[in-house]
Amino acid sequence: MAAAASVVVAVGTVSGLLTATGGEADDTAGPRPEVTGSAPYVPPLPARPRPAVSASATASPSPSPSRTPAKPSVPPAPKPSVRKREAAGAPEPRTVSASLYRHPASQVLDWVRANPGDPRRAVIESRIADQPAAVWFAEYDPGAITGRVRAVTSGAAAAGRVPVLVPYAIPDRDCGGASQGGAPDLAAYDGWIRDFAAGLGGGPVVVVLEPDSIALADCLSEAGRAARYASLARAGKALRAANPRAKVYFDAGHSGWHTAAKMAGALREAGAATSGDGIFTNVANFHTTAEEAAYARRVLTALGGPSHLGAVIDTSRNGNGAPAPGEWCDPAGRSLGRTPTTRTGDARIDAYLWIKLPGESDGCSGAAGEFSADYAYDLATG
Secondary structure (H helix, E strand, O other): OOOOOOOOOOOEEOOOOEEOOOOOOOEEOOOOOOOOOOOOOOOOOOOOOOOOOOOOOOOOOOOOOOOOOOOOOOOOOOOOOHHHOOOOOOOOOOEEOOOEOOOOOOHHHHHHHHOOOOOOHHHHHHHHHOOOOOEEEOOOOOOOHHHHHHHHHHHHHHHOOEOEEEEOOOOOHHHHOOOOOOOOOHHHHHHHHHHHHOOOOOOOEEEEEOOOOOOOHHHOOHHHHHHHHHHHHHHHHHHHHHOOOEEEEEEOOOOOOOOHHHHHHHHHHOOHHHHOOEEEEOOOOOOOHHHHHHHHHHHHHHHOOOOOOEEEEEOOOEOOOOOOOOOOOOOOOOEOOOOOEOOOOOOOEEEEEOOOOOOEOOOOOOOOOOEOHHHHHHHHHO
16 A cells, blocks of 8 residues: 655646646556555455435435345346456556556455456456555544555655545444444544544545435434534534645435435535535446436535535446346446546536445455456456
8 A cells, every 4th residue: 555655746736626737638557656665454345235216216205225225136147257258368448547546555456466367357457457446444443544544645645646535434334234334423433534634634635525424314313314414514624624635525325316406405414515525426336427417416506505516426337327226236237437537528527436446346246345356357348
């Protein structure tokens, strides 16, 4: 993992999301800066299933998601053996963001390094491992979190790039579902997020604040939701106060879940318009970029607030759109979406990011949160 290097490359901002000095000019995959040193281990994440929704979900509120979502009634189709496939000797190059940071430690990079002779390696490396992706902080680890965050942000600064960080320790996380956990209470969480903020440094950074914390809050009591929203508002303020160049985005679910009006109401209660820089959508989901961009604009319009508020969209697995309703667990037939970039060409859409790491299982192609080469290869060639 990254640590501070001896020379820090200056970085700057442009309108919209942050980019490296000189702006972002997409280039082909090439060597990545190596950073010496070590940093605390960031564990793989468990699966984070989304609620099954009806085809009319965009027109009316979805039912509250179950605490323990059922597995798909028809499991994903078995993966063909790689021996039966024609291995790609020279995969097509994928553009790589010139401004976003690729953390040098991840499960997919571990697999690439450990499997030099695997016929899938070239495809997985060029289309997934070379891409910048979010770094998740899913442990409630007071006393250690500042150093863990600083290791990533200092490494990104040394490389002249912008890291994407995901704090994921809100109490009652995932409503007791597959990704349950987090801080023991909101007072503890407030302290943890302040310590998280202390590691942000002074360079540009993107913070994807607590996926599902707002869209999946219906399982809480009215008082519980109000307390959580107040804590998220404090978190946004703490992150931006610690680093004025940080961009903080709040949870807006996805286009197949809540209506834009309902989502905007919850975001307003959570202080997204005053304590953040916008919203994020589609984390770990599959809805198309066009669907998500249209939905995000509707939410932002309903939310109101400053005109600079924007949205970032998770495009890591949405290349073929959403599967059939209820198929959330490594569904077959999905593919990688647009590569991460801060140049979307779309008004109010600040970036396409890979927040869910492609190839890390929801729990069907492998253990939840673990990298599956078979699944990664299917996404890369889907």
